[in-house]
Amino acid sequence: MTITLQIDGKEVKAESGVTVLEAARQAGVHIPTLCEHDRLMPYGVCRICCVEVEKKGRKRIVVSCGYPVENGLVVTTRSPRIDRIRKVLIELVAPTAMADGLLAGEMKKIATEYGADIHRFESRFTGKPIRCILCGKCVRYCDEVVGKQAIGFVGRGVDRRAVFFPEQARACLTCEACFNLCPTGKIAADTDFVVFDGFSVDDYSSGEL
Amino acid sequence: MTDMNDNRLSSAKQLETLRKTILSKRDAEKPIITVCTGTACQAYGSLEIYRRFVEELERQGVEGSVLETKSTGCHGFCEQGPVVVIFPREICYVRVQLDDVPEIVSTTVAGGDVIERLVYRDPNTQEAIPKESDIPFYKRQMRLVFGNNRYIDPREIDDYIALGGYAALSKALLRMTPGEVLEEIKESNLRGRGGGGFPAGLKWETTRDASTGSKYVIVNCDEGDPGAYMDRAIMEGNPHAVLEGLVIGAYAIGSHDGFVYVRQEYPIAYENTMNAIDQARDYGLLGSDILGSGFDFEVVVHRGAGAFVSGESTALMSAIEGKVGEPRMKYIRTAVSGVKGMPTCLNNVETWANVPLIIERGAGWFKSIGTEGSKGTKIFSLVGKVNNTGLVEVPMGMTLRQLIYDIGGGIPQGKKFKAVQTGGPSGGVLPEQYLDTPIDFDELTGLGSMMGSGGMVVMDEDTCMVDTARYFVSFCCDESCGQCIPCREGLRTLRDILTDICEGKGKGGDIEAIEDIAEVMEDASLCALGGTAANPVLTTLKYFRDEYEAHIKENRCPAEACKALTSYYVDPAKCSACMICLRACPTEAIHGEKGIVHWIDQEKCIKCTTCYEVCPTRFSAVRRLSGEPLPPPPAPGTKVTREKKR
Numbered sequence: 001m002t003i004t005l006q007i008d009g010k011e012v013k014a015e016s017g018v019t020v021l022e023a024a025r026q027a028g029v030h031i032p033t034l035c036e037h038d039r040l041m042p043y044g045v046c047r048i049c050c051v052e053v054e055k056k057g058r059k060r061i062v063v064s065c066g067y068p069v070e071n072g073l074v075v076t077t078r079s080p081r082i083d084r085i086r087k088v089l090i091e092l093v094a095p096t097a098m099a100d101g102l103l104a105g106e107m108k109k110i111a112t113e114y115g116a117d118i119h120r121f122e123s124r125f126t127g128k129p130i131r132c133i134l135c136g137k138c139v140r141y142c143d144e145v146v147g148k149q150a151i152g153f154v155g156r157g158v159d160r161r162a163v164f165f166p167e168q169a170r171a172c173l174t175c176e177a178c179f180n181l182c183p184t185g186k187i188a189a190d191t192d193f194v195v196f197d198g199f200s201v202d203d204y205s206s207g208e209l
Numbered sequence: 210m211t212d213m214n215d216n217r218l219s220s221a222k223q224l225e226t227l228r229k230t231i232l233s234k235r236d237a238e239k240p241i242i243t244v245c246t247g248t249a250c251q252a253y254g255s256l257e258i259y260r261r262f263v264e265e266l267e268r269q270g271v272e273g274s275v276l277e278t279k280s281t282g283c284h285g286f287c288e289q290g291p292v293v294v295i296f297p298r299e300i301c302y303v304r305v306q307l308d309d310v311p312e313i314v315s316t317t318v319a320g321g322d323v324i325e326r327l328v329y330r331d332p333n334t335q336e337a338i339p340k341e342s343d344i345p346f347y348k349r350q351m352r353l354v355f356g357n358n359r360y361i362d363p364r365e366i367d368d369y370i371a372l373g374g375y376a377a378l379s380k381a382l383l384r385m386t387p388g389e390v391l392e393e394i395k396e397s398n399l400r401g402r403g404g405g406g407f408p409a410g411l412k413w414e415t416t417r418d419a420s421t422g423s424k425y426v427i428v429n430c431d432e433g434d435p436g437a438y439m440d441r442a443i444m445e446g447n448p449h450a451v452l453e454g455l456v457i458g459a460y461a462i463g464s465h466d467g468f469v470y471v472r473q474e475y476p477i478a479y480e481n482t483m484n485a486i487d488q489a490r491d492y493g494l495l496g497s498d499i500l501g502s503g504f505d506f507e508v509v510v511h512r513g514a515g516a517f518v519s520g521e522s523t524a525l526m527s528a529i530e531g532k533v534g535e536p537r538m539k540y541i542r543t544a545v546s547g548v549k550g551m552p553t554c555l556n557n558v559e560t561w562a563n564v565p566l567i568i569e570r571g572a573g574w575f576k577s578i579g580t581e582g583s584k585g586t587k588i589f590s591l592v593g594k595v596n597n598t599g600l601v602e603v604p605m606g607m608t609l610r611q612l613i614y615d616i617g618g619g620i621p622q623g624k625k626f627k628a629v630q631t632g633g634p635s636g637g638v639l640p641e642q643y644l645d646t647p648i649d650f651d652e653l654t655g656l657g658s659m660m661g662s663g664g665m666v667v668m669d670e671d672t673c674m675v676d677t678a679r680y681f682v683s684f685c686c687d688e689s690c691g692q693c694i695p696c697r698e699g700l701r702t703l704r705d706i707l708t709d710i711c712e713g714k715g716k717g718g719d720i721e722a723i724e725d726i727a728e729v730m731e732d733a734s735l736c737a738l739g740g741t742a743a744n745p746v747l748t749t750l751k752y753f754r755d756e757y758e759a760h761i762k763e764n765r766c767p768a769e770a771c772k773a774l775t776s777y778y779v780d781p782a783k784c785s786a787c788m789i790c791l792r793a794c795p796t797e798a799i800h801g802e803k804g805i806v807h808w809i810d811q812e813k814c815i816k817c818t819t820c821y822e823v824c825p826t827r828f829s830a831v832r833r834l835s836g837e838p839l840p841p842p843p844a845p846g847t848k849v850t851r852e853k854k855r
Contacts, residue, residue, distance in 0.1 A: 042538065044538045044693070044735060045692045045693040045694065045735060046693070046694055047693055047694055047695055047733040047735070048694075050732075050733050061732045061733060062540065063538065063733075066538040066540055067540050068540060068541070084725075084728075084729070085695075085729050085732055085733045088725055088726065088729040089694050089695060089698075089729065089733065092695070092698035092699055092702055092726065092729075093694050093698050096698065120722075121705075121722075124702060124705040124706055124709065125702075125705065126701075126705050127701060133694065134692070134694075134697070136692075153533075155691065156516065156687070156688070156689070156690060156691050157685070157686050157687045157688060157690070157691045157697065158686045158687075158689070158691065158697060158700065158701045158704075159687075159691070160690070160691030160692070160697065
C-alpha cells in the first residue's frame with residue numbers, strides 16, 4: 001500500500017512498512033547516519049538520524065531509521081533542535097572515537113556540517129579513547145550477514161565494548177567484511193595480520209580495554 | 210480426569226467453603242505471634258527470633274495456648290525492626306532481641322501482660338503505644354495493598370484465602386465477562402505504579418485488541434532504584450495478591466501465558482513466588498479450567514541477571530526471550546508487539562496487586578481514594594535522613610510534608626530538611642517550598658521529578674546537591690546498557706563534569722554544558738532510562754543552582770560535604786581537650802593531650818567526618834569550613850581556654 005507523507009515540506013509517496021529514513025532517501029532527502037546499514041536490521045543507537053515528526057498536532061523526536069512511515073506524517077529533518085542534537089552527539093562521542101586527535105570519514109563530515117567542536121569535552125574525558133563509537137555495524141554484519149559471531153558486545157554502561165572472540169575469528173582475515181563498515185577505521189587500522197589485536201574479549205577481561 | 214488432584218477447586222462455592230473451613234479451624238481468641246521476616250528484619254536476625262519463639266513455646270509448655278507462630282513478610286516499619294506483633298490484641302514489640310523471646314512468651318503470650326520496655330515509644334511525647342495500628346507511623350497510612358502482609362505467612366495460600374483471597378478472581382472469572390473486567394479497570398483509572406503512570410486499562414485494551422493468537426502478560430519485579438523496595442516487600446510478603454491480579458488481567462486481555470520477572474537479587478521473592486504458583490496450581494487457581502470457569506492460564510517465573518536497565522519493558526522482554534536484557538526501539542508498542550513479537554501487557558508488581566481490590570470492591574470505591582488524576586494509594590519506600598524509615602502506603606493526594614513529617618517523624622537530630630528525591634535515578638529532587646505538593650503522578654512530573662516506582666530519599670542540610678546529582682548519574686553510568694550515544698556518552702560526560710565540580714575543578718561554562726547534554730539526552734535517548742537520567746541533574750540545577758555556582762566560582766560546598774572543598778578545624782576557643790576526637794581519628798591526624806587544645810594535621814586528615822560527629826554537642830568545637838581560609842593551628846601547648854559552665 002502506498003501512503004503519502006510530508007518530508008521537509010515535500011509531499012512524498014512511500015510504501016507502508018518502510019522507515020522514514022528509507023522514504024527520505026527515495027525522495028532525495030539526505031539524513032546523516034552512523035549505525036545504519038542497508039543490509040542490517042534497524043538498530044537505532046547512534047541517534048544521529050533523528051528527525052522531528054508531527055502527528056495529530058503532536059511533535060516528537062524519533063530516529064528515522066526505526067520509525068515506520070504513516071499516512072499524513074509530517075517530517076522535519078533539519079531544525080535548530082535537530083541540528084543541536086546532532087552537534088552535541090558528535091561532541092560527546094568524539095573523545096572516545098578520535099584517533100590521534102582527529103575524526104575520520106562520515107563522523108568528520110557530520111562534525112563539519114553541524115559545527116561540532118570535537119574538542120569540547122576532551123579535557124573532561126576520563127575514559128579510554130577506544131576509537132569506537134559502538135555503532136555495532138561490525139557486530140551486526142558479522143551476525144546477520146556473514147552468519148558468524150566473531151565480534152560481539154561485552155560490558156554495560158560506560159564500560160560497554162565491542163570485542164572479538166578469538167575462537168570465532170579464524171576466518172576473519174580472509175573475510176574482512178567489517179573492515180570498511182567501521183565508521184572510525186578502527187578495525188582496519190588495528191588488524192595488522194593479527195586479527196583485531198588489542199580488542200579481544202581477553203583484553204577486556206584483563207582490564208586492558 | 211484421573212490426573213486431577215483432590216484439592217482442585219472448581220466453583221466459587223468450593224472456594225468459599227474452603228475459606229470457611231480454614232477459618233473454622235482457627236480459634237479467634239487464641240493469640241497468633243507474627244514475626245516480621247521481611248528482608249530488613251531478617252538482616253537483624255528475625256528468622257532466629259521466629260525459631261526461638263517456636264522453641265520457647267514448647268519449652269514453657271504453652272504451645273497449646275497459641276494458635277500459631279507465623280513468619281510474615283515485611284510490615285513496613287523497618288526502622289524499628291525486628292518487629293513482633295501478637296494478635297488478636299495487636300501488641301507490637303519493636304527492636305526485639307533474641308533474649309527477649311522467653312519473657313514475651315511468659316509475660317505476654319501466657320500471662321496476657323504487655324512488656325512496656327519493648328513497646329514503641331513516641332519520640333516526642335515518650336508515650337508508650339502498645340497497639341500496632343495506634344503507632345503514628347501506621348495510623349496515618351492507608352494500607353490497602355500492603356496491609357495484609359502482617360497477617361500472612363507468604364508460604365501459606367490458606368492464609369491468603371482466609372482473608373478473602375482469590376474471591377476477586379472468582380468474581381471476575383465466574384460472574385463477569387472479560388469485557389466487564391476491562392471496563393472496571395479502565396473506569397477505576399488505575400495508573401501503572403512502575404514509573405510512567407500509564408493508565409493500566411488502556412494498556413490492557415491495546416493488548417486485547419492487538420491481534421488474535423498468543424498474548425502475554427508480565428509482572429515486572431525488576432525493581433532496582435537505589436533505596437526502593439516496595440515491590441520486593443509485596444512479592445515476598447503477599448505473592449498471591451500479585452498472582453491473583455495477573456490472572457484477572459490475563460482473563461480480561463485474553464492471554465493464557467504469563468511471566469513473573471524477578472530480579473536475581475531478590476531470592477526470597479523468587480522462592481515465595483515459586484511456592485505460591487505451586488500452591489495456586491494445586492488449588493486449581495492456575496492451570497486449566499481455573500475455578501471451573503473454562504479459562505486456562507499458566508505462569509512462568511523468569512529470574513533476571515542483575516541489570517537495572519532490564520526493568521525497562523523492551524529490555525525485560527528481550528531477557529525473557531533469552532537475549533541480552535537491552536532496550537530496543539519501540540515505535541510499535543509492546544502492547545502490540547512484545548515477547549516474541551506477540552502482544553504483551555507488562556505491569557509492575559504493585560499495579561497487579563491493586564487489581565483484585567478493584568474487582569472486589571469496584572471502580573467507584575477505588576476512585577473515591579486519591580486525586581483527580583491519580584487514584585488509589587501508593588507505596589513509598591521512605592529512606593534517607595528521616596526518623597521512621599520504612600515502607601509506607603498512603604492515599605494519593607497526601608502531601609510530601611505529611612508523609613515525611615507525620616508518618617516519617619521528620620528529620621533526625623534536629624537537622625533541617627533540604628530536599629526529597631522521588632522517582633529514583635529517573636526522578637528529581639524537590640526542595641522545601643514544594644513540601645505541600647500533593648502526591649500525584651502529574652504534580653510530581655510538573656515539578657521536574659516523577660512518582661517513579663516509589664523511592665523517596667529524604668535529604669537534610671548536610672547533603673550536597675551537586676554530589677547527589679553526581680551519585681545518581683554515576684549509578685546510571687554503570688546501569689545503562691550503553692547502547693546509545695546520548696545515554697552512554699552523555700552520562701559519562703555529566704559524571705566527569707559533576708565530579709570535577711565536587712572536587713573544586715569546576716569551570717565557567719560547566720552549567721551550560723550540563724544543560725546542553727541533559728537536553729540532548731532527554732530528546733534523543735533510545736529508552737526512558739537515558740531520557741530521564743538527567744532529571745536529578747536538571748532538578749538540582751533548577752532548585753539549587755546557587756550550590757553549583759558556589760562550587761564553581763567560590764570553591765565552596767555550601768553543605769560542607771564535598772571532601773575536596775571542606776576542611777575540618779578544631780576551634781581553640783571551644784575545645785575542652787576531652788580527647789574524644791583525638792582517640793576516634795582513624796589516621797591519628799589530631800594532636801593534643803589532656804588540658805591541651807587539640808588541632809588537626811590537615812596533611813593527614815582524610816575528611817571522614819568522625820571528629821565532627823563525635824565532638825560532644827555541648828562543646829561543638831569541631832567545625833567544617835568550606836570556601837574560607839583555614840585559621841592557623843594554635844601554638845603548640847595552648848591550654849584550654851574554654852570557660853566552664855557556671
